[in-house]
Amino acid sequence: MTSLLLRDLRLAIRSGGGFGLALAFFLIVVVLVPLSVGPDSTRLSSIAPGMLWLGALLACLLSLDRIFALDWEDGSLDLLATSPMPLEAVAMAKALAHWITTGLPLILATPLFALMLNLPGHALGALCASLALGTPALSVIGTFGAALTVGLKRGGLLLSLVVLPLYVPTLIFGAEMARRAADTQDYQTPLLMLAGITCGTIALLPFATAAVLRANLR
Amino acid sequence: MVLTVTDLSVARGSWRILDGLSFQLSAGQALLLRGPNGIGKTTLLRTLAGLQPPLAGRIEAAPDSMAYAGHLDGVKPTLTVQENLAFWAAVFGGGDVEDATKAFALAPLRTRAAGQLSAGQKRRLGLARLAVTGRKIWLLDEPTVSLDKDAVAMLEAAVDTHLAAGGAVLAATHIDLLQERAETLDLSKHASAADIVGAFDEAFL
Numbered sequence: 365m366t367s368l369l370l371r372d373l374r375l376a377i378r379s380g381g382g383f384g385l386a387l388a389f390f391l392i393v394v395v396l397v398p399l400s401v402g403p404d405s406t407r408l409s410s411i412a413p414g415m416l417w418l419g420a421l422l423a424c425l426l427s428l429d430r431i432f433a434l435d436w437e438d439g440s441l442d443l444l445a446t447s448p449m450p451l452e453a454v455a456m457a458k459a460l461a462h463w464i465t466t467g468l469p470l471i472l473a474t475p476l477f478a479l480m481l482n483l484p485g486h487a488l489g490a491l492c493a494s495l496a497l498g499t500p501a502l503s504v505i506g507t508f509g510a511a512l513t514v515g516l517k518r519g520g521l522l523l524s525l526v527v528l529p530l531y532v533p534t535l536i537f538g539a540e541m542a543r544r545a546a547d548t549q550d551y552q553t554p555l556l557m558l559a560g561i562t563c564g565t566i567a568l569l570p571f572a573t574a575a576v577l578r579a580n581l582r
Numbered sequence: 583m584v585l586t587v588t589d590l591s592v593a594r595g596s597w598r599i600l601d602g603l604s605f606q607l608s609a610g611q612a613l614l615l616r617g618p619n620g621i622g623k624t625t626l627l628r629t630l631a632g633l634q635p636p637l638a639g640r641i642e643a644a645p646d647s648m649a650y651a652g653h654l655d656g657v658k659p660t661l662t663v664q665e666n667l668a669f670w671a672a673v674f675g676g677g678d679v680e681d682a683t684k685a686f687a688l689a690p691l692r693t694r695a696a697g698q699l700s701a702g703q704k705r706r707l708g709l710a711r712l713a714v715t716g717r718k719i720w721l722l723d724e725p726t727v728s729l730d731k732d733a734v735a736m737l738e739a740a741v742d743t744h745l746a747a748g749g750a751v752l753a754a755t756h757i758d759l760l761q762e763r764a765e766t767l768d769l770s771k772h773a774s775a776a777d778i779v780g781a782f783d784e785a786f787l
Contacts, residue, residue: 367672371661378660380645439654446631446650447673582634 365453368444372461377436386423386466387473393419394477405482412481413491413542419477420470420495421535424502426529427466429520431458431510432577441514443554445581449576459500459507459570467499483546490545494558498538501562505530511576533561583608584647584718584750588628590639591774594625598637602772605767607719607750612741615754617769623754624652626769627721630752649674649717651725655708659697663688663707666696667714676716685740686710686733703730709737713744720744723752734759 376383397415398408435441444454474492483491509527513519541554585607592600607613615623629636630643631650657666665770667679667688683689686706691699696707705728712720720741726734738760741751745763753759 367669368774369667371658374665375658376662436655438656438658439652440658442628442631442633442650442652442654443656443670444673445633446648447715448646448675449673457688 365457368449368454368457368508370462372458373464374460376465378476383465383469386426387469387534388474389426390419390423390470393422394480397481402496407474409482411482412478413484413487413546414489414539415481415500416474416478416483417494417535417539417542418445418516420474420499421502422533423470424466424506425531427462428506428510428527428572429513429523431462431507432514433510433519436514441577444582445577451577452570455507455511455570455573455577458510459504459573461509461561462507463500467495470499472494487542487546490551494541494555497555497558497562498534501534501565502531504565504569505534508573508576511573514577514580518540534558537561583642584604585589585630585752586640586642588640588642590626590629590632590641591628591637592622592625592742594622598774600769600772602770603639603772607752609718609748610745611749611752612745612753612764614764614766615752615769616766617773621769621773624723627723627752627754628652631721635675647718648725649709649712649715649719649736650721651712652723653727655704656711657696657699657704657707660695662695664692666707667710670711671714674715674717677714678712679786682713685743686736687711692739699704702733705729706733706736709740713740718749720749720751720753722751722755724755725753726755726757726759738765741772758775 388523394416397411401411402405432441435444445451471492474495475488478488478491506527509523509530511525512526516522537554537558541551544551544554583606587606588604590603592598601686603626606612615626617623625634628634630641631648633650635780655669660667664679664683667682671677673680683692686709687709688706691703696704699707709725725737729737741760742763744751
């Protein structure tokens with residue numbers, strides 16, 4: 365499993381666009397928001413938590429179709445399926461590699477981007493914590509969606525349609541947690557819900573992903 | 583016997599294509615699958631590799647004993663030859679990268695990115711992967727595609743080494759590979775009168 369994770373990270377670095385793509389997309393979304401709603405700083409700071417969450421979510425979506433598509437095209441997926449490594453472990457390694465190349469850079473860049481949207485300073489910690497808790501779920505759900513659409517020509521749009529509704533609970537509780545922190549309210553409830561969703565998806569979805577891959581490889 | 587197949591039926595999509603197929607493979611034996619295009623050679627090999635379930639019949643082999651080499655080589659263009667082989671060796675926890683590199687004359691290409699290899703060199707890399715899996719039964723699907731005469735000789739030598747070490751080989755091919763050493767299984771006798779096996783392809787068998 366470690367060797368697959370390391371290979372995927374190496375591929376992401378070598379092929380370029382692995383780390384940078386999602387980050388650049390996130391930056392563009394954050395830059396576009398003040399252009400569309402106006403530069404009024406109080407208005408910006410009131411929508412900042414939601415916008416940052418939405419931007420991170422869309423940035424995550426961007427690189428999903430590459431998770432299995434490249435391995436499918438060059439036959440690696442067939443070979444991984446016949447290897448001693450269970451497909452559930454393949455799914456976990458793929459999700460983890462996606463999180464490291466997409467979720468982690470987003471979390472690290474968020475303090476800077478939050479500044480651009482005038483997020484209240486005291487909410488920054490909670491926003492980063494909510495992203496750190498929520499983005500693993502986005503990667504795991506996205507891996508499941510990528511497994512569903514693997515082998516389809518131009519399955520990217522279908523993938524977005526499948527995955528976005530599944531992202532809704534994570535978005536609701538993640539953005540709610542950040543919003544409550546910005547309004548200096550207690551945010552323990554959305555935090556626990558978000559943590560629960562993430563734990564649940566990590567525990568269950570790799571099995572679903574593996575089952576779907578087996579069906580798609582036939 | 584390393585592999586015993588009894589009364590096997592396989593389907594591609596929802597079409598039954600092979601019926602009542604039985605054969606055995608023992609250690610040190612090579613078996614060539616013959617038959618016209620579309621007879622089901624690839625489907626049979628994929629079924630044996632465990633990538634799809636058989637419609638009927640039994641496949642008896644030790645678990646994790648098959649190494650499958652299909653039409654695609656599973657080679658990552660941005661990794662070097664060495665890294666590609668080392669990855670598969672790590673995943674399968676098997677054989678020696680050094681030996682495999684030598685057997686297919688890949689040593690001079692070791693540090694080259696696989697994306698810069700020619701089709702034949704890439705194929706050699708894909709076949710060298712078989713040697714690092716450490717698996718007993720090699721399932722080869724048209725292994726000689728885009729190989730030149732020397733590379734075919736390398737493949738035959740690698741197969742000989744594998745057979746001598748107690749392995750077995752099942753290959754689908756149209757050329758005269760392994761002339762004296764291999765037996766032949768003609769699949770056209772087992773072609774099924776293509777009938778549909780249920781309109782609904784159940785996903786989770």
